[in-house]
Amino acid sequence: MENFDYDLQSVQETRNLARQAKQAQTQLATFNCEQIDKIIRNMVKAAEENAVSLAKLAVEETGFGKVEDKVFKNHFASTELYKFIQPMQTIGVIKEDKINKVMEIAEPVGVLMGIIPSTNPTSTAIYKAIIAIKSRNGIVFSPHPSALKCTLQAARLMNDAAVAAGAPANIIGCIAKPSMDATNELMKCDEVAMIIATGGSAMVKAAYSAGKPALGVGPGNVPAYIERTANISKAVKNIIASKTFDNGTICASEQSVIVEECIRDQVMEEFRRQGGYFMTPAETNQVAGKLFVRGHAMNAKMVGRSAQAIADSAGITIPPGTKVLLGEQQGVGEAYPLSYEKLTTVLAFYTVQEWQEACDLCIKLLNNGGVGHSLSLHTENPEMTMKFAGKPVFRILVNTSSSQGGVGASTGLSPAFTLGCGTWGGSATSDNVTPLHLINIKRVAYGIKDFTGSTATAYAGCGAQDTTGAISEDQIMSVVNEVISLLRKKGDC
Incomplete structure (x- = not known):
């Protein structure tokens, strides 16, 4: 009876949040550029002032990642994001073709539903709140139950800052009593015009089946190929920096390292020198047994954990200061558990003879749970970059850390925590999602050809x-x- 009452309260709360957000969004739709910019600046200010406390709350509640890296994520999702989107035209006339006499006018989508993952809860809430307001939309968050407190706090801070700067009350909402019934209600309620889903595959599929526009992102299973011309020291440094950033909780982080036989020993030695530990086959099996449940589903207790924490859990001994664990794999699929996505500090390690074999292996890995997302390439050969540009992903990240490169921190890509995987990955977009994905565009078109005859x-x-x-x-x-x-x-x- 108690659960039944909770579910009823949860659904009713969701309906109220959606109605309030719709009422607020109708008012926000009348705001001009100056008013919107003032609101966002105050949201950015609040995010920066609370970046540390939100990061601590997220780590304390979920156990995932590192405080210092979550602080950076909160900064990136606010200040760095604002720098990028501030010049974007999302209100009124955004384009005018005087030759063809076509004028484009931006209109908001309406109320958005934002699904928030447990791996990046506060930064994703900040990011989605800011891009929603930039495009004059309201947003209601559905938090992951294991990250409820920190997501709720981030949403409240964003809403309070927005309202203090002139936004209508309740423009940003968050479910305080999360449940599957509440999430389903929010997905399907009339007030919600679009869903932005960041989370597990099941949740993203549910968003696309809700019967309304959705922007969902699939999993990443990023292969990192170190080609024979690569700067090996720099490549290893980038991979370790990426995989240890917030302990691998970003979906764009590397999952497998692929090296050519001719540089294998150099790469392995460089990994050892920089904090990598190559597990024995027995140790690899022990760690894999801890990482996954129900086949290759990630064990939540191992997500975003340090190499030492994983080693302790698996009962293996590793050198002090170890940053990442590497396990050699001979193939891809059920018999090779490390060939799947691992949102933690563990990497699969593969050896190939030449680039064509590496190419084929990358495709197998991507089709094993990361198609459409990202691929990491370390090479000094521009021709090799173009050979890999044809792979089935929408982010080919060259000579950079994949985590930071994918979200736009170390590359020129749009700063984002929702990375589309295109139709290959079952997504409606292949882009890093920005405010421009959250507007409707109406067109005013003048007649320029005489068509008055029969x-x-x-x-x-x-x-x-x-x-x-x-x-x-x-x-x-x-x-x-x-x-x-x-x-x-x-x-x-």
């Missing part, structure tokens, strides 16, 4: 001799009779 006039000249373009009935019958006469002579009629 259809016959429009298609004049097709064999007709009349220079005015008009074809008389007599002319048509003359052509028909001539064709019939020719056919009779040939015996075809």
Whole structure:
């Protein structure tokens, strides 16, 4: 009975949040650029002032990642994001083609539903709140139950800061009593116009099946290929920096390292020198046994954990200061557990003979749970970059840390914590999601071609001799009779 009451309260709360957000969004839709910018600046200020406390709360509640890295994520999702989106035109006339006389006008989508993952809860809430307001949308968050407190706090801070700067009350909401019933209610309620889903595959699929527009992102299973011309020291440094950033909780983090036989020993030695530990086959099996449940589903207790914590859990001994654990794999699929996504400080390690074999292996790994997302390449050969540009992903990250590169921190990609995987990965977009994905565009088009005549006039000249373009009935019958006469002579009629 108690659970039944909770579910009823949860659903009712969700309905209230959606109605309030819709009422607020209707007002926000009338705001101009200056008003919106003032609101976002205050949200950024609040995010920065609370970056540390939110990071601590997230680590304390979920056990995932590192405080210092979550602080950076909160900063990136606010200050760095604002720098990028501030010049974006998302209100009023955003484009005018004076030659073709077409004018484009931005309109908000309406109320958004933001699904928040437990791996990046506060930064994702901040990011989605800011891009929603930039495009004059309201948003209601559905938090992961294991990250409820920190997500709720981030949402409240964003809403309070927005309202203090002039936004309508309740423009940003968050479910305080999360449940599957509440999430389903929010997905399907009339007030919600679009869903932005960041989370597990099941949740993303549910978002796409809700019967309304959705922007969902699939999993990443990023292969990192160190090609023979690569700067090996730099490549290893980038991979370790990426995999240890918030202990591997970003979906763009590397999952497998692929090296050529001719540089294998150098790469392994460099990993050892920089804090990598190569597990024995027995140790690899022990760690894999702890990492996964129900086949290759990630064990939540191992997500975002340090190498030492994983080693302790698996009962293996590793050198002090170890940063990442590496396990050699001979193939891809069920028999090779490390070939799947691992949102923690563990990497699969593969050896190939040459680039073509590496290419084939990358495709197998991507099809094993990361197609459409990202691929990491370390090379000094521009031709090799182009060979890999044809792989089935929408982010080819060259000579950089994959985590930071994918979200746009170390590359020129759009700063984002929702990374589309395109149709290959079952996503509606292949982009890093920005405010431009959250607007409708109406077009005002002036007539530039004279189309006032009859259809016959429009298609004049097709064999007709009349220079005015008009074809008389007599002319048509003359052509028909001539064709019939020719056919009779040939015996075809």
